[in-house]
Amino acid sequence: MTRSGGDEVLRFDLDGEERAISLKISQLTQRMVAGLPDRALDLLELAAHVYAVDSSVSRGGPALQKMGAQWHRRFHIDMAVRDLAFWQHADVSAALEELLAFLSGDKFTFTFGLRQHSDAERNRFFKFGNQSAWSADRVLMFSGGLDSYAGALEETVSQGLSVALVSHASSTKIERVQKDLLAALRAKLNPDLFRHVPVQMQMVGGVKEGTHRSRSFLFATLGAVTAFGFGQNRVSFHENGVVSLNLPPVGNVQGTRATRTTHPKSLLLMSQFLGLVFEKGMRVDNPFFWHTKKEVVEKVAQLEMVEQIRHTRSCADIHNQTKLHPHCGRCSQCVDRRFSVLAAGLETQDPKEAYAVDLLDGVRKSVVDKETALSYVRAAQQYVHATPDMLQQRYPEILQAVESFNEPAPTALSRIAGLLKRHGQSVISVMDHTLDHQAADAFPANSLPWMYGEEKRKAAFSAGADVPTISLQTSDQTYTIEFDDERQTATVADVVDIPKGANFNLLRELATEHLCAAGQGLDPLDYPTIAAVDLSDRLDLASDEALRQRVNRARNTLGRLLEEAGLNAEQGKELVENILGQGYRLNPTLVSVRIKSATR
Incomplete structure (x- = not known):
């Protein structure tokens, strides 16, 4: 009873x-x-x-x-x-x-x-x-x-x-x-x-x-x-x-x-x-x-229950699931699941029709959906080529995992690098196989293969492309940026003036996150970035490309102004940092931020 x-x-x-x-x-x-x-x-x-x-x-x-x-x-x-x-x-x-x-x-x-x-x-x-x-x-x-x-x-x-x-x-x-x-x-x-x-x-x-x-x-x-x-x-x-x-x-x-x-x-x-x-x-x-x-997908097949893969659910958008489309195809969980099933050669057990947006043929309409899929592939590319030391530098938070294992830190870090490399290889193998059979521009505009091809072309042929930068070494030289919110101007190192306008607006948005991180006492390498989609919205820009152009112009302007003031032009360009696949921030190893008091 x-x-x-x-x-x-x-x-x-x-x-x-x-x-x-x-x-x-x-x-x-x-x-x-x-x-x-x-x-x-x-x-x-x-x-x-x-x-x-x-x-x-x-x-x-x-x-x-x-x-x-x-x-x-x-x-x-x-x-x-x-x-x-x-x-x-x-x-x-x-x-x-x-x-x-x-x-x-x-x-x-x-x-x-x-x-x-x-x-x-x-x-x-x-x-x-x-x-x-x-x-x-x-x-x-x-x-x-x-x-x-x-x-x-x-x-x-x-x-x-x-x-x-x-x-x-x-x-x-x-x-x-x-x-x-x-x-x-x-x-x-x-x-x-x-x-x-x-x-x-x-x-x-x-x-x-x-x-x-x-x-x-x-x-x-x-x-x-x-x-x-x-x-x-x-x-x-x-x-x-x-x-x-x-x-x-x-x-x-x-x-x-x-x-x-x-x-x-x-x-x-x-x-x-x-x-x-x-x-x-x-x-x-x-x-x-x-x-x-x-x-994991291969393990299900090995244990002879492969026919049940289609009945499992991975989608984060539970409330919008339907019998026809139990997976949205847009969220990171769906992207991860579909890549893994394709890499394992078991796509017949996870039909593409189950996804409202197919991984390869589906058109991704929103900026968030586009960035979710592209960033997943970018990260996989990094993992394929990353050494343990590179992973530790690019993702310092990885040490929290390393320290949690009952084995020497170098061993754990090496094993994690191997895990991520295998994952990256499985993702890139799907993209390579897809583009070996059909050119990127033959896919619908704003589908993942089409966007992937566009990104590769820009990287190869655009001299003004936004080249990702990240400074992993601390510098003896730091630059204080003081913001005057009343006048909407900024001063770098007490000698370089940034007038009201596009460059000020960009630096001020990045300064907000920088101050929050500093107030929490975070390690500089743990300072958060602002995703391209969020920064574009804050600056009222129409696209990621417009944001990249805005950032490049600001970097070049900062480099020129610092050089004219007798300072380091290259470090001026590095004051705004872009971390591939993550977003933008003020370089925490080079920049300190001050807000000018209205009563001063």
Whole structure:
């Protein structure tokens, strides 16, 4: 007999306004829940609170305006707990706050008080299934995507293990996908190898912030609680390593926009924190980290379930999915999926008709859609040729992953370089194969092959092309740019005047991001860029080409003016930096910014 354990709605006050989140975990047994320690129940409520407040406070909208000031938030959560002594330990608070800071980019602090509770409260978030002696060898997080599906196959078909699949369906469409995939597994394999543990989670009153960076903390908590109930101390997220690293191939994927769910540092911090909550330890890992997406797709084929590829879902645009087009074809997840399936030679198992915009033939209308596809290919080109040292210089954040592995840093960095190179080769092989059979200009205008061909021609024949630059060495010479917003003029190094106009407007937009990064105390190489599409919008320019021309003119003007003042002309041109595939910024190794006070 299935019966609910009680009120699954968790209510809280947010700056005096009552808010609520509903949370229900199904298919666990009363015996499993009765064995959970008080601190595990506290953790479940705490993770739900964190997710709820994250979803209830906007970061400032998708325009990324004042990114550093608005996107990075501060929260203080005051909640009552059952195991007060545990939560008041300094090492517990430190581990929790470090984990949430890395996952979300926000600052979380906590105050805990003692909670009076009854035994009945233990069951409030659980909908019990039939009592059963079934037990799991492994606990996996299951989304219905290609990677998590391949993970379920790997653990059952290859390893012969019984797995509990914990999943949350953000829509009824995804819930149906998950159920159908599991039904296909049960039909072909031993049905006793699987137990589905669905989780229902919904903000009462709607969501104000859709990035959901803290959601992975809640998911890891749900997985850990399930694992503990089955007597296990390991939870696995299966995701290919390129996505887990999440190096920014698109310029506006910065800071809090880039998910860190399966980043190696996230998993390490989760393991360390959850190891404090559960006395026997709790490991959170990603067995697919050293796999590319192509290799994951190939694994599904090797395990003889290739016909199910078409039934998995990878698209980020869930709400606009249709039966005819379950994938939008525009988002980075769709681009990644389609490239990988084509590289693996399994396109018949993932028909192009399933994509509203086909990877190769489809016309990409918006600037964002164009940049998403092109930046993905640009990044792949870089990965093919990048040495470990080049990766470390171009993407200094990669060291956060390197330091999270239990092996020498040079070894980890070399292995990551190999992973990215294999990924890059698979992407470029698709582009080369495509253009070997049909010229780029034979494709529809604004399709990916057409844009790729246009970009290659510009790079080869345009003397005025915007050549990407990045200065990786610090300089003894720095240039202070002082902005007078009232007069709309700027002064470089106290001697070079930039009058009101196009060059001032460009420098002033870049200075906003520079000041935000400086105010956060970021390392200079971590200063964010502004994506071409965003900078074009801010400067009211019609296209990326117009922006490139604007930047080139500004660089040349700065170089000339500095040379006339007896300063370094080449460094003048480098004051505005373009990082390939990411965007534009003031060179943080050469520039400091000052805003002139109106009262001076």
